[in-house]
Amino acid sequence: MKAPENVYSQHHLFLSTQEREKGIGQRGKVVWLYGLSGAGKTTIGAGLERSLFEKGRQVVVLDGDNLRTGLNADLGFSDDDRRENVRRVAEVARVLSSQGAIVIVAVITPSNKLRDLARGIVGEQFLGVFVKASLEACQARDPKGLYAKVTDGKIRNFTGKDSGFELPSAPDLVIDTETLSIEEAVMVVFRELQKS
Amino acid sequence: MKAPENVYSQHHLFLSTQEREKGIGQRGKVVWLYGLSGAGKTTIGAGLERSLFEKGRQVVVLDGDNLRTGLNADLGFSDDDRRENVRRVAEVARVLSSQGAIVIVAVITPSNKLRDLARGIVGEQFLGVFVKASLEACQARDPKGLYAKVTDGKIRNFTGKDSGFELPSAPDLVIDTETLSIEEAVMVVFRELQKS
Secondary structure, three states: OOOOHHHHHOOOOOOOHHHHHHHHOOOOEEEEEEOOOOOOHHHHHHHHHHHHHHOOOOEEEEEHHHHOOOOOOOOOOOHHHHHHHHHHHHHHHHHHHOOOOEEEEEOOOOOHHHHHHHHHHHOOOEEEEEEEOOHHHHHHHOOOOHHHHHHOOOOOOOEOOOEOOOOOOOOOEEEEOOOOOHHHHHHHHHHHHHHO | OOOOHHHHHOOOOOOOHHHHHHHHOOOOEEEEEEOOOOOOHHHHHHHHHHHHHHOOOOEEEEEHHHHOOOOOOOOOOOHHHHHHHHHHHHHHHHHHHOOOOEEEEEOOOOOHHHHHHHHHHHOOOEEEEEEEOOHHHHHHHOOOOHHHHHHOOOOOOOEOOOEOOOOOOOOOEEEEOOOOOHHHHHHHHHHHHHHO
16 A cells, blocks of 8 residues: 555654653753863763663663764864863753753863853753863873873873863862762762752 | 772773673664665654653664754765764664664665665674665655755755665665654564574
8 A cells, every 4th residue: 555645754752851851751951071181081981880880770871982083083183173072961961861861071171161062962860970080190190091192292282281171160070089978979979960 | 988099990801792782681782774865764663762762771762863963063965974864873873782772763765875884883683774765656645845856956966866765775674664664664674683
């Protein structure tokens, strides 16, 4: 039987945020972890992912480092490229959180302007988490050996060294990884998520 | 108590695809719906989303039209921009399917080269679905009034009119929306998904 032409021309809508959140039993959210390289963004992100996943939550990770080899492979570390990097990640996070997912983002996001850009794109589902550690602590940890490469002159425009990192003026949440253990840090963010 | 410096410098990994797929109870997949404007990509995508969601699957929608106002708002309809559009959507789809999600993509993807690009980025989780309808049928449906605007000269580089649409050389699946009802079309894709 031939399908009537008009059926495919009607409005067929994707599920709404409300339908999805009701069905999944959670609210969409974007946890935007920002801070210096080595501050602990990925560590906390991974711990948070695991905690949420084990409780049956739908959780997605957008890790800045991983995206740099894929979605943002065409971008460098100039101001314009950092901005475009943040814009794209925020746009993807917005799409996913509007479909009910809890999205964990880990991106340096070195300036208040960039944090505002991300928040503006995502909207009210945005939770900005400043993952705080001194430059000295980050250099001592140097999990990816990047600070050593900067010292050796092999990397330029590295945030905290020859490229600036602006302290947040009004962070939603601050996680000091020089005083909190990983488990404590994850728990603080987890509890904050339960409030919303 | 002060956290030991070295804890945050260890490798803390995000969940693997295997851990996620096991926990969620499904395999990650990218259903890439391509075809002319008006062929029924969004209609089938919406029906498929609802079917999967109602069965408790984790499903994400990446709709080309919606992304054009967000992630891909900086892109037009030149060959280069269409390529970048497909590349970005495929990169996002790859990230999500590697986290166990079933990703439904609806993008015109007018050439075999672009379909190969998407498949190459996503990898083996890719299922290309050609949503087939004649240009005449699409024009008669014209769900967004776009064909009328082309005729009026208000849109240029419109696929199927002044910009080419290449028939797929080796589609994974063909859905002929001139012969199948929406329910039938959705069921065919749904069954194909269950095979993998």
